[in-house]
Every structure is written in structure tokens, then in C-alpha cells.
Amino acid sequence: MFTGIIEAVGTVVAQERRGSDTRLRIATGGLDLADVRLGDSIAVNGVCLTAVELPGDGFAADVSGESLGLTTLGGLQSGDAVNLEKALTPTTRLGGHLVSGHVDGIGEVVERREDGRSVRFTLQAPAALARYIAVKGSICVDGISLTVNAVDGARFELNIVPHTLEQTTMAAFRAGRRVNLEVDLIARYLERLLLGETAARTGERISAAFLAEHGFLNRG
Numbered sequence: 001m002f003t004g005i006i007e008a009v010g011t012v013v014a015q016e017r018r019g020s021d022t023r024l025r026i027a028t029g030g031l032d033l034a035d036v037r038l039g040d041s042i043a044v045n046g047v048c049l050t051a052v053e054l055p056g057d058g059f060a061a062d063v064s065g066e067s068l069g070l071t072t073l074g075g076l077q078s079g080d081a082v083n084l085e086k087a088l089t090p091t092t093r094l095g096g097h098l099v100s101g102h103v104d105g106i107g108e109v110v111e112r113r114e115d116g117r118s119v120r121f122t123l124q125a126p127a128a129l130a131r132y133i134a135v136k137g138s139i140c141v142d143g144i145s146l147t148v149n150a151v152d153g154a155r156f157e158l159n160i161v162p163h164t165l166e167q168t169t170m171a172a173f174r175a176g177r178r179v180n181l182e183v184d185l186i187a188r189y190l191e192r193l194l195l196g197e198t199a200a201r202t203g204e205r206i207s208a209a210f211l212a213e214h215g216f217l218n219r220g
Contacts, residue, residue, distance in 0.1 A: 002099040002101055003092065005096045005145060006167055008028060008029050009169060010031060010044075011079060012024065018062070020064075020065035021064055022073075023060055023062050025060045028057070042059060042085070045083050045180055046180040047103055050062070097145050100182065103181065104182050107126070108123065109123055118161050120149075121158045123141070129154070130153060133148055133154075136148065
């Protein structure tokens with residue numbers, strides 16, 4: 001588990017193809033690895049990876065073919081900057097929100113505009129994730145815990161303060177950039193809980209008709 005509070009910005013050193021998988025080598029810069037052991041988890045742009053090598057100046061992790069296909073990690077090149085966060089511990093301050101490191105989908109930056117000292121971004125999420133994104137709710141973008149400021153269909157808006165721009169990769173975000181998205185854990189589990197006993201039925205999903213049938217919406 002993670003908090004979405006980025007601890008350092010690292011750099012991709014190499015991507016080594018190994019069959020259908022890839023070994024990703026990351027130079028961690030200012031990230032303190034003194035308490036990291038082989039097998040520990042580190043989030044890279046919001047993707048939970050397992051450290052399999054610790055050469056001293058960074059770490060290496062194997063990325064499966066599935067992760068390469070479902071996240072933006074497959075498009076990384078040597079020299080690219082990445083957001084890094086070590087897994088939380090029982091004594092970690094939960095400054096962001098609970099993040100699993102399991103990416104739900106890939107979004108795209110639609111617009112960037114200056115707003116005083118802050119920057120406002122509009123992002124497009126996959127249609128299937130729209131129901132989990134709420135105004136003032138939390139969302140994880142490339143591993144960064146952020147608050148949603150506005151929602152319009154599958155598009156949502158973020159207001160990013162200077163500190164976040166300086167301490168993460170968001171300063172480089174421009175229209176067209178693809179980003180990893182993880183929606184709020186509570187929203188995902190709440191949807192499943194609302195299904196109740198019907199959760200065991202194949203293909204059962206939450207819909208307006210389902211909510212009305214079970215008394216969550218006014219039919220009139």
C-alpha cells in the first residue's frame with residue numbers, strides 16, 4: 001500500500017526485454033533506500049513494483065507483460081523521469097489517501113492552463129472509470145494523490161499547487177500525455193458491496209436501473 005505522496009523523482013536507466021516481460025532499472029536520486037530490502041515494493045508512476053536488485057544507486061524491477069499493456073510503463077525510455085514512493089509502514093503519515101499501486105486505466109492530459117501560481121489540468125479518463133471520479137474525491141495520477149476539482153462526464157479537472165509541480169513529474173505534463181490512473185479504493189469496494197448477493201452473478205454491474213430497483217433512486 002502507498003499514500004500517493006511522492007518521495008522522490010527518479011530516472012529510468014534502462015529497459016531490458018526478457019521474453020514478454022521487461023526488467024526496469026531506475027536511478028532513485030534522493031530516495032533513501034537504506035530501509036529497502038529485496039522483495040520490497042516501490043511505486044513507479046503509481047505502479048507497484050517489486051525490487052529484485054539493489055545496486056546502491058537505485059533498484060531494478062521486473063514488469064510483466066500485463067502491466068506493460070495496462071499502464072504507461074511500456075512507453076518509458078532511458079532518461080525519463082518517474083515518480084517514486086516506497087510502500088507505507090504502520091507509522092507512515094497518511095498525507096494522501098490509500099493507494100494500492102494497481103492501475104485501473106490510462107488517462108490523457110487534455111489541457112493545461114496557468115492559474116496564478118498554480119496550474120489547472122483537464123484529464124480524460126476511460127469511460128469505465130467515470131463513475132468512480134467525484135468532485136472533491138481522491139484520484140491517483142502517475143502515483144500522485146490528488147483532489148478532483150471538477151467533473152464533466154469522463155473528464156475531470158485538477159488544480160496543482162507549486163509544491164506538487166516542483167516535487168513530481170507534473171511540471172512536464174502537456175496535452176496528449178498519457179498517465180496512469182487509480183481511482184479511490186473506497187469507491188471500488190462500495191460498488192461491489194452495493195451489489196450484495198448479486199455480486200456472484202456473472203456480468204452483474206451497478207446501473208441506474210439497479211439502484212432504482214433496490215431503493216437508492218427515486219423512480220418518480
